[in-house]
Amino acid sequence: MKRRNFLTSSAALVAFSGLGVTASFAQDTKTLEVAVVSDPATLDPALMASFFEVAVQYNIFEPLLHITPDLEIEPGLASYEMPDGTTYVLTLKDGLTFQDGTPLDAEAVKANFDRIMDPALGSPRLSELGPVESVETTGPLEITIKLTDAYAPFLSVLANRAGMMVSPTAVANLGEDFATQAVGAGPYKVASWTKNAELVLEAFDGYWRGAPEIKRVVFRPIADETVRLTNLQSGTVQLIDGVAPQLVPQAQGDAGLNVKSVPGLGFSAFSFNTTAAPFDNVAVRKAFAMAIDPEVIVQAAFFGAASPAFGPIPPSIPWAYDDTLTDTRNDPAAAKAALEEAGIALPVAVEITVTNSPIFVRIAQIMQAQAGAAGFDVTINQIDSTSLITVLRGGTFDLCMSPWSGRPDPDGNMFNYFTMDGPNNFAGWKNEEVDSLLKDARVETDQPARATLYQKAQLIIADELPLLFTAFPNNLQASVANLEWMQYPDGALRLQFASFN
DSSP: OOTTSOOOSHHHHHHHHTOSSOOOOOOOTTEEEEEESSOOSOSOTTTOOSGGGHHHHHHHOOBSEEEOTTOOEEESSEEEEEEETTEEEEEEOTTOBOTTSOBOSHHHHHHHHHHHHOGGGOOTHHHHTTTEEEEEEEETTEEEEEESSOOTTHHHHHTSGGGBOBOHHHHHHHGGGGGTSOOBSSSEEEEEEETTTEEEEEEOTTOTTOOOSOOEEEEEEOOOHHHHHHHHHHTSOSEESOOOGGGHHHHHTOTTEEEEEEEOBOBEEEEEOTTSTTTTSHHHHHHHHHHOOHHHHHHHTSTTSEEEOSSSOOTTSTTTOOTTOOOOOSOHHHHHHHHHHTTOOSSEEEEEEEESOHHHHHHHHHHHHHHHTTTEEEEEEEEOGGGHHHHHHHTOOSEEEOOBOBOSSTHHHHHHHHSTTOTTOTTOOOOHHHHHHHHHHHHOOOHHHHHHHHHHHHHHHHHHOSEEEEEEEEEEEEEETTEEOOOOTTOOOOGGGOEEO
16 A cells, blocks of 8 residues: 555455554655644634644744743743833844745844734734734844733743744735745745645754754645544554544554643633524523533543533643533533523524534534433534634634634633634623623733632633533544654644654
């Protein structure tokens, strides 16, 4: 079997389903093929808003600061100083360039911030930059950023998408094509992208940490979870960004594979459309949630590789996680009674929108059965993964999956989703008190005080339910055994640190 012939037929699946060890193939140690759940929606970090960019983003782009697997912030392209609580001075390393040869200097960094902060771009990063008032070049390699207020998550923001630098030259020259031919300063540059087939990256020899050992990375979207694993076992790919929880025992039983698991930073949730019937009525939202049992979802959809979720902050952020946050669940009789008490005519027609990801289809099927027992007539609408962000932003749904890869600071899991103008406020929910609490949490630098603010906001969210939280999933990833790579809680792949042994 040739390495690039992907196993898709049932016969091929049967042929490999009995393998006890990974098939042996001659390994090209300079090329890494990665199976991902879905193509990215865009390669422009200023416009990224989908879960499906996570696998590729850090391989093309380098943020100004770096975050470790232990969620510590350290210097990256730049080091930083804080002369006072609202001023950050970034000093870039000397000699940095983008992948097209454009110098990565203070002017380029300012151009990146100016682009994100231009409302005409419509970047989700704008809200992440929070109270940034001005960005000035104060030296050839020095940038001074002034804030109107203290902003606790700022360093974390600079270590993520808002801190990912892109070539101003490429932005100017490529125009709209920048979204498919992006140029950054990360370890790999875009060689070609055939949508829904392959994204090919080539090593950037000018990368500041030194050219990566693996010279070519090919990302291939494979939605089917069994096919992803089978391709890994056959050697057709050497890394998969998502192992289906029910397939973990199979993968762990294969001596030729290395399976890694770490508690994630994100959540599995569904946005209620609070701007249209039936979920513009909070009583209907509460009744629907009351019928759902997160424990069943954790066991039947995640096969135990998750924990139940009642809010947006996971246990992996222990200082802000609220383990007392609960709500009535798994009570379809009470849910039905609540609907009748509210004068809601039964059955209540509801459409759940999910991508064709098997795990989310299973979650939707579980919710369909559980809500059905409470007086809801539930249908499931499956869409292509790349259409998800369009559906969410357009509000063309009743209840739609809204998974989030998570951020190391709780602000990243809450502000964009629950502030009234937040770019991820797909629910269209408006609550002035929560808006105020989340804005206060941004400027509060005392960690226990911040935790209190987040606890108050989560209690209101749990009561009004703009989102239905189901689980905090673990990140489950796997590779061939001779690939060395680092796993991060956000599930992102940083392949500059990978090599074959």
